[in-house]
Amino acid sequence: MSMIAAFYGGKSILITGATGFLGKVLMEKLFRTSPDLKIIYILVRSKAGQTLQQRVFQILNSKLFENIKEICPNVHEKIRPISADLNQHDFGISKEDMEELLSSTNIIFHCAATVRFDDPLRHAVQLNVTATQQLLLMASQMPKLEAFIHLSTAFSNCNLKHIDEVIYPCSVEPKKIIDSMEWLDDAIIDEITPKLIGDRPNTYTYTKALGEIVVQQESENMNVAIIRPSIVGPTWQEPFPGWVDNLNGPSGIIIAAGKGFLRSIRATPTAVADLIPADTVVNLTLAAGWYTAVHRPKSTLIYHCTSGNLNPCNWLKMGLHVLATFEKVPFEKAFRRPNADFTTTNFTTHYWNAVSHRVPAIIYDCYLRLTGRKPRVLKLMNRLLRNISMLEYFINRSWEWSTHNTEMLMSVLSPEDQRIFNFDVRQLNWLEYIENYVLGVKKYLLKEDMAGIPEARQHLKRLRNIHYLFNIALFFIIWRLLVARWQMARNVWFFIVSFCYKFLSYFRASSTLKL
Numbered sequence: 325m326s327m328i329a330a331f332y333g334g335k336s337i338l339i340t341g342a343t344g345f346l347g348k349v350l351m352e353k354l355f356r357t358s359p360d361l362k363i364i365y366i367l368v369r370s371k372a373g374q375t376l377q378q379r380v381f382q383i384l385n386s387k388l389f390e391n392i393k394e395i396c397p398n399v400h401e402k403i404r405p406i407s408a409d410l411n412q413h414d415f416g417i418s419k420e421d422m423e424e425l426l427s428s429t430n431i432i433f434h435c436a437a438t439v440r441f442d443d444p445l446r447h448a449v450q451l452n453v454t455a456t457q458q459l460l461l462m463a464s465q466m467p468k469l470e471a472f473i474h475l476s477t478a479f480s481n482c483n484l485k486h487i488d489e490v491i492y493p494c495s496v497e498p499k500k501i502i503d504s505m506e507w508l509d510d511a512i513i514d515e516i517t518p519k520l521i522g523d524r525p526n527t528y529t530y531t532k533a534l535g536e537i538v539v540q541q542e543s544e545n546m547n548v549a550i551i552r553p554s555i556v557g558p559t560w561q562e563p564f565p566g567w568v569d570n571l572n573g574p575s576g577i578i579i580a581a582g583k584g585f586l587r588s589i590r591a592t593p594t595a596v597a598d599l600i601p602a603d604t605v606v607n608l609t610l611a612a613g614w615y616t617a618v619h620r621p622k623s624t625l626i627y628h629c630t631s632g633n634l635n636p637c638n639w640l641k642m643g644l645h646v647l648a649t650f651e652k653v654p655f656e657k658a659f660r661r662p663n664a665d666f667t668t669t670n671f672t673t674h675y676w677n678a679v680s681h682r683v684p685a686i687i688y689d690c691y692l693r694l695t696g697r698k699p700r701v702l703k704l705m706n707r708l709l710r711n712i713s714m715l716e717y718f719i720n721r722s723w724e725w726s727t728h729n730t731e732m733l734m735s736v737l738s739p740e741d742q743r744i745f746n747f748d749v750r751q752l753n754w755l756e757y758i759e760n761y762v763l764g765v766k767k768y769l770l771k772e773d774m775a776g777i778p779e780a781r782q783h784l785k786r787l788r789n790i791h792y793l794f795n796i797a798l799f800f801i802i803w804r805l806l807v808a809r810w811q812m813a814r815n816v817w818f819f820i821v822s823f824c825y826k827f828l829s830y831f832r833a834s835s836t837l838k839l
């Protein structure tokens with residue numbers, strides 16, 4: 325019998341960010357392994373014209389939850405969406421809902437966050453710091469609370485090279501930052517943002533670091549743990565390999581490369597690609613929830629959920645294998661044949677951005693204009709390059725994360741729990757994982773049918789022929805221009821022609837002699 329699965333049985337669990345990538349995988353696993361849990365409360369906001377119920381219905385009817393209805397037939401009754409917006413005071417939760425949450429909740433998983441790298445500081449602080457503080461305040465009023473698990477990121481201290489499982493201080497106290505957001509206007513906040521974030525690359529990593537400090541400061545008398553995953557990738561094994569549903573991390577880049585838009589990217593080939601599968605993160609999170617509630621460690625434990633120190637993969641290996649997988653499973657309607665490379669200097673990056681990205685985009689826009697359509701490719705390309713530049717920080721550096729707590733947790737699990745809640749990344753086969761990643765992107769993000777692969781191959785062949793024709797045409801145009809304007813080019817041309825002529829005459833003469 326799994327101790328962890330049994331622990332969640334009969335429990336009332338509160339999840340924030342349940343509609344997000346990790347939140348959904350977490351919920352699915354909970355229902356699959358502990359179908360006898362009492363209830364899962366999820367804090368949801370209505371979004372894109374969908375009501376809470378419609379959002380829940382959509383999640384439960386998705387491929388990810390395909391088997392849950394069999395395992396837990398009354399799953400609809402066990403999931404209780406609560407209308408909440410983490411940007412509002414008290415999250416805008418109604419009095420009745422709040423009373424129910426406060427009186428019943430046993431475990432909290434706090435996954436909600438803004439993960440955008442370009443969020444203004446005010447918004448990032450509101451969601452990643454103030455909302456965390458408010459949730460802890462709520463948690464402190466829950467008499468039945470057994471554990472509070474906070475999802476942070478391994479990059480919250482990415483300004484350091486070696487990161488231990490401890491909370492590092494920030495130069496300004498989070499409380500002061502929260503207060504200042506109340507009275508400073510946007511222009512001043514924008515001005516001080518670079519000074520506050522210091523040597524971190526964005527407001528996301530900075531506010532996640534502040535969020536951790538808030539957890540430490542406001543969690544008196546509570547059993548709290550912090551999970552720090554690195555770059556969360558699609559599922560490795562559960563409920564099936566390759567599930568992914570957003571463009572974050574490498575997914576957007578894989579699409580851009582597979583569709584032939586992206587031909588080069590500035591990256592350090594030998595830098596560690598610290599990806600971690602979503603199901604691994606969820607297994608560790610659930611195991612940590614159990615350990616925190618049952619063993620009640622004296623201090624807040626931080627768990628690094630990373631792959632680099634146990635089973636490292638680098639960007640070169642990943643890139644090459646992504647490209648190799650495109651050969652087997654090409655994406656449909658590619659713009660150009662997928663073929664990309666890494667650049668390592670400013671000069672080569674700018675050069676290839678001009679030659680391989682912007683020039684083809686301009687040519688295609690001309691074609692669209694000539695055929696009476698609206699040009700849009702250059703705009704798309706510029707946006708893609710801007711987005712990629714925001715990710716570059718993470719693909720040109722390596723970090724070392726110590727994983728003592730994570731290894732300790734693994735060692736205290738029963739063999740059965742180690743199997744059901746497996747978070748041992750040493751068992752991960754990167755080539756298989758990357759292949760499933762590309763397949764998952766094709767199936768679940770691009771919603772492309774595998775039956776379309778022959779047509780996708782045909783399309784790539786057509787693109788290859790167009791590419792050859794284009795190169796030949798370009799060669800002749802350049803040659804004509806050179807020969808028309810430059811004596812030296814004419815001389816070279818006559819030399820080549822006479823050389824070929826002599827060679828052919830010799831060849832013809834020698835074959836006549838043989839006869």
Ligand SMILES: CCCCCCCCCCCCCCCCCCCCCCCCCC(=O)SCCNC(=O)CCNC(=O)[C@H](O)C(C)(C)COP(=O)(O)OP(=O)(O)OC[C@H]1O[C@@H](n2cnc3c(N)ncnc32)[C@H](O)[C@@H]1OP(=O)(O)O
Binds near residue numbers: 440476571581
């Ligand atoms: C020699 C061989 C060489 C081989 C070479 C091979 C090369 C090829 C192989 C490649 C592999 C190797 C390289 C890998 C590099 C990986 C880098 C990873 C680094 C990640 C580090 C993460 C570390 C930290 C981890 C963490 O701890 S945090 C989690 C990570 N956080 C992020 O990763 C957020 C980042 N991103 C943003 O911060 C925002 O994305 C931002 C960028 C501001 C843009 O923002 P914006 O311009 O607004 O664009 P989007 O919002 O993205 O949207 C744009 C449009 O797409 C739409 N759309 C958004 N979603 C979706 C969705 N689901 N479904 C459908 N549509 C969607 C949206 O509607 C909009 O459409 P439209 O409105 O135009 O119609």
Ligand SMILES: NC(=O)C1=CN([C@@H]2O[C@H](COP(=O)(O)OP(=O)(O)OC[C@H]3O[C@@H](n4cnc5c(N)ncnc54)[C@H](OP(=O)(O)O)[C@@H]3O)[C@@H](O)[C@H]2O)C=CC1
Binds near residue numbers: 342347410552
């Ligand atoms: N993905 C990754 O690579 C990594 C993620 N993490 C951490 O894991 C956690 C989960 O990340 P992930 O699932 O990828 O993120 P997603 O962006 O997929 O999900 C974010 C969740 O937060 C919710 N949310 C955002 N704003 C609000 C709001 N104002 N009110 C209520 N809910 C809100 C979203 O709801 P809605 O659907 O309504 O937008 C969504 O459910 C985060 O804390 C993140 O920092 C850490 C390392 C890496």
